[in-house]
Amino acid sequence: MSGAVTKSAHDFDPLDEVLRPPIDETEEDRVIRQAQEAEARRVSQAIDDSIRAEKQAQKKKGIVRLLLLGQSESGKSTTLRHFQKLYTPTAFHEERILWRSVIQLNIVRSVRTILDALSDLRLPTLDSGGEDSDDGGANIPQELEMLQMRLTPLRHIEALLIAKLIPPSEDEAASVIGSSAISAYHSHRSRSSERSWRAQEVFVRPGATWKGALAKSTRSRPVSLGNTGMQTRDEAQEVIHSCSYDIMALWNDRLVREVLRRRKIRLEESPGFFLNDLDRVTALNYTPNDDDVLRARLKTVGVSEYRCEMEAVAGRESGTEWRIVDVGGSRSQRATWVPFFDDVDAIIFLAPISSFDQVLAEDRSVNRLEDSVLLWKAVCSNKLLANVDLVLFLNKCDILDAKLTSGIRLSKYVRSYGDRPNDMETASKYFRSKFSAIHREYSPLPRKFYGFCTTVTDTTTTAGILASVRDMVVRRHLKQSRLL
Helix, strand or coil: CHHHHHHHHHHCCHHHHHHCCCCCCCHHHHHHHHHHHHHHHHHHHHHHHHHHHHHHHHHHHCEEEEEEEECCCCCHHHHHHHHHHHHCHHHHHHCHHHHHHHHHHHHHHHHHHHHHHHHHHHCCCCCCCCCCHHHCCCCCCHHHHHHHHHCCHHHHHHHHHHHHHCCCCCCCCCEEECCHHHHHHHHHCCCHHHCCCCCEEEEECCCCHHHHHHHHHCCCCCHHHHHHHHHCCCHHHHHHHHCHHHHHHHHHCHHHHHHHHHCCCCHHHCCCCCHHHHHHHCCCCCCCCHHHHHHCCCEECCCEEEEEECCCCCCCCCCCEEEEEECCCCHHHHHHCHHHHHHCCEEEEEEEHHHHHCECCCCCCCEHHHHHHHHHHHHHHCHHHCCCEEEEEEECHHHHHHHHHHCCCHHHHCHHHCCCCCCHHHHHHHHHHHHHHHHHHHCCCCCCCEEEECCCCCHHHHHHHHHHHHHHHHHHHHHHCCCC
16 A cells, blocks of 8 residues: 555656646637647747757857956957957947047046156155155155146046046946056055045946947047047047147156156056157047057956957858957956856967066055966866967067166066076066966866967067967867868
8 A cells, every 4th residue: 555655656747737737628728728839839949940050050150269368457458459450440440539538548547647646745754764765755846836737637637538438327437456557656655545546447348338438429420430530529639639748748857757767657568658659649630540549548347259250261151250258357357257168269368477577456465477377377277278279478578678678687576587688588488488387287188389479569460470379279170170
């Protein structure tokens, strides 16, 4: 008896009970129910067929997924813009005028950094010791005070530009810890970081939202007209133009340069530096060129995907679609990387080797170069990426060369460099060897090392490197698809 009960309990299917027709079902109800079930099966089959067809179409078309990785300010967004310039040049050129507001903000923020550094010269409470002691308690010369007063309108322009970049429906104008150019300064001047200017940086969400906001602000000019943007009145450009002489005087002042040097504020090394191009970028009819767009700095948070189609290769009806994903590089955003590891064909990892003497904005106890090395180890050793090609860009080699030429000793910050010559060629070979050794030691499976010394703001050289990377990735992708 108990055995029969046990068997009955095991055979009970609650789903079957739910789907079973009602006992008192009429003939009319049965016809309606069967028609509904047939329609549900038809819809389900159509969905399955659509998914199957999409997968087959993607396989036939050939989709290459490329991921850009690296710490914040490593050059990921600039590399993405290079891809856009090379493979969708029409759209890239049409959007150049929209970058004018970004470049205007870059100029204003550079001036703001200088003015705030100068304002601390008046503070009588600055530390009397240390390498900055000889400017503590100093007074600003009268001519610089006059410059400060005449440049006051730029504060209004800064607020105006932020409002233009940030859609009013979104609270994107958040503040994050600022650029590496002033990182060394704030490590020594914690008191000034409590002042009004906190080295905060505006960021936007990726995608076309901020571009759409700018396009709406120039209603009289369709975006497709590209270079005709100068016909629209631009208050920010007018004010910056009127202040251009004073900005030049401020930047070229010997005392200003000395204060910046002592406080290790390296504006020239920062993304979005245009103070050496003031004659051109402050002109009333200024329209950004390709290089300006590549050099402009606009911090993005979140994940940005860019799609483009390469030309067709022999034996294929259509070109290869590339999906290039740029993810945030700050420490708080690195948790978003892993979900993209599952379905990626190649990774470009950017390591800014010029940052050997800088610290992370998020954690001032961590050297930026050391952070890049640790990130590279983590990427190389990740088992999800065992079969993924890793392409290393040892980036910002131009800044590294300038630092070494100026006399900054690499061995002071990188002890293992030893007594090697303090020149660009030796240093680049050293870094390439170190990153290659990590790649070889930490990769779960043997794979070829692809490493390049790059300056991603150098259009010609970077275009050649990206073309080589493209060919390498496509060849591997076709082999894996058994099309070669």
